[in-house]
Amino acid sequence: MKFLLRIVSVLIIVLFFTADGYAEGLPNSLVLKTPFRIWTINPNKMDFQSEYEKMYFGDFEVNTDEEDSLFIEGLLETKPVEGIDLKKITAYLEKVIAPELEREKSDVTIDMNEEGKVTFDGYGLYGRKLDIEKTAGMIKYALEHNIEYVHLPFIREEPIVNVLSEDLKTMGIIELFSSGETDFSGSPANRIVNINTGLSKFNGHIIKPNEEFVFGDVLGEVGPETGYKQELVIKGAETIPEYGGGLCQVSTTTFRAALDAGFPILERKNHSYAVSYYTPHGLDATVYPPSPDLKFINDSPAHILMQSFTIGSKAYYNFYGTKDNRESFLIGPYYSGWKAAPPAKTVVDSKLAPGETKVVGHKVSGLDSTWYRHVVYNDETKEEKDNIYTIYSKYQARPDYYLVGPEE
Numbered sequence: 001m002k003f004l005l006r007i008v009s010v011l012i013i014v015l016f017f018t019a020d021g022y023a024e025g026l027p028n029s030l031v032l033k034t035p036f037r038i039w040t041i042n043p044n045k046m047d048f049q050s051e052y053e054k055m056y057f058g059d060f061e062v063n064t065d066e067e068d069s070l071f072i073e074g075l076l077e078t079k080p081v082e083g084i085d086l087k088k089i090t091a092y093l094e095k096v097i098a099p100e101l102e103r104e105k106s107d108v109t110i111d112m113n114e115e116g117k118v119t120f121d122g123y124g125l126y127g128r129k130l131d132i133e134k135t136a137g138m139i140k141y142a143l144e145h146n147i148e149y150v151h152l153p154f155i156r157e158e159p160i161v162n163v164l165s166e167d168l169k170t171m172g173i174i175e176l177f178s179s180g181e182t183d184f185s186g187s188p189a190n191r192i193v194n195i196n197t198g199l200s201k202f203n204g205h206i207i208k209p210n211e212e213f214v215f216g217d218v219l220g221e222v223g224p225e226t227g228y229k230q231e232l233v234i235k236g237a238e239t240i241p242e243y244g245g246g247l248c249q250v251s252t253t254t255f256r257a258a259l260d261a262g263f264p265i266l267e268r269k270n271h272s273y274a275v276s277y278y279t280p281h282g283l284d285a286t287v288y289p290p291s292p293d294l295k296f297i298n299d300s301p302a303h304i305l306m307q308s309f310t311i312g313s314k315a316y317y318n319f320y321g322t323k324d325n326r327e328s329f330l331i332g333p334y335y336s337g338w339k340a341a342p343p344a345k346t347v348v349d350s351k352l353a354p355g356e357t358k359v360v361g362h363k364v365s366g367l368d369s370t371w372y373r374h375v376v377y378n379d380e381t382k383e384e385k386d387n388i389y390t391i392y393s394k395y396q397a398r399p400d401y402y403l404v405g406p407e408e
Helices: 002-017 066-071 086-101 132-144 166-170 189-200 215-219 247-261
Strands: 030-033 038-041 049-057 060-062 077-084 108-112 118-122 127-130 149-151 154-157 161-163 175-183 212-214 230-235 238-243 265-267 295-297 304-311 314-321 327-339 345-348 357-361 366-376 388-395 401-404
Touching: 030 132, 077 132, 086 127, 086 132, 108 166, 118 304, 132 149, 175 247, 189 230, 189 247, 189 304, 212 215, 215 247, 238 357, 247 265, 247 304, 247 314, 247 327
Parallel strands: 030 149, 108 161, 345 401
Antiparallel strands: 030 038, 049 060, 049 077, 108 118, 127 154, 175 314, 212 295, 230 238, 265 295, 304 314, 327 366, 357 401, 366 388
16 A cells, blocks of 8 residues: 555656646746745746756656655656756756845744833744745746746744743734845945834834724834934935935835735835835835825734844844734736836926036836735634735836036
8 A cells, every 4th residue: 555655646746747848948037036035037048958867657757756766666767858957947046046035043032121111132033945846846837838927935934932021921922923024235324224213113012903003103203303314215206315215115114014914904105116125016115104104903813013123234024923823925926017217307406506417316117016915814703804905006117307507
């Protein structure tokens, strides 16, 4: 019986990767995606094909290890073929993709003093490791069947969350509930100051069950007196310096943690144009309190504790609470409506000296982006409701925009 089970398992597992006699030439584009990073590659320019040997059971391609092959010796046939090589895809993933995504888990100890101030010792980041074998198989299948997107699968390791405060435990704050991250690489010094200052306003904030979270209310006043510096913000057609420029990095990271939590989103607005700091495009949340703002509801069974911080050039949010049976999935992105940047725009500004030029906008292409957040509750007692949240973003095409002083 064990012998028969081995044969069946070997044959069933490999049906997903059945050979189709793939023709010459690969798709020109393949998107490898995660909720926090996207790669677009051109398979025709990648070294993914070669002449190598495959094992077949009849007309079916099979992959088996040495131990299994001993049980079915004589049933398999080895043939030389030319096509997509899993080994080459694996080598690419190991060298290029995996190092950018993998990280060790980071445990955290959480406490609260008599004044109600919450402290964190550690970062509470879950560990993640790219499932390279599964990813290679998915890429091969996508190339053979002209599939445009591959969502990268991870092996996840949960952090140890050690909560010392009995008051926090009573609130149901016992484990990592969700998380969000963004990358602000290339930000100027003032923007980095504003990001860290903004994140500090939320670190240790607690959201009650069924409470509406309003980003602007927790953020408070934004100005030099609250630690902010002048940096670029989008104001209509212009991008100009104001106190707090860069706070949308904070709100965008918050938004992604709320999406991961499966919380109902009450208010969210995308930026006027696609900003490089908020890739992948379509998962950003611009704020300029009182409007636009970011709002969501904690519909989990317990309080939610927020932890916000930066490591290097990345911003993070962790939500701690009590997990229920829900699972949150992000589907997308689906991009369309690409528009080239219009010709440069020049406007005379009487406030500028003759011959003076001021750059108030850089050209950027326009596009439409759609993501879907699907929440599966896995709870028969929970009332059925619309659990698909569509995240639609329309980004304008913008020109290079100059202000010039009047002629003498």
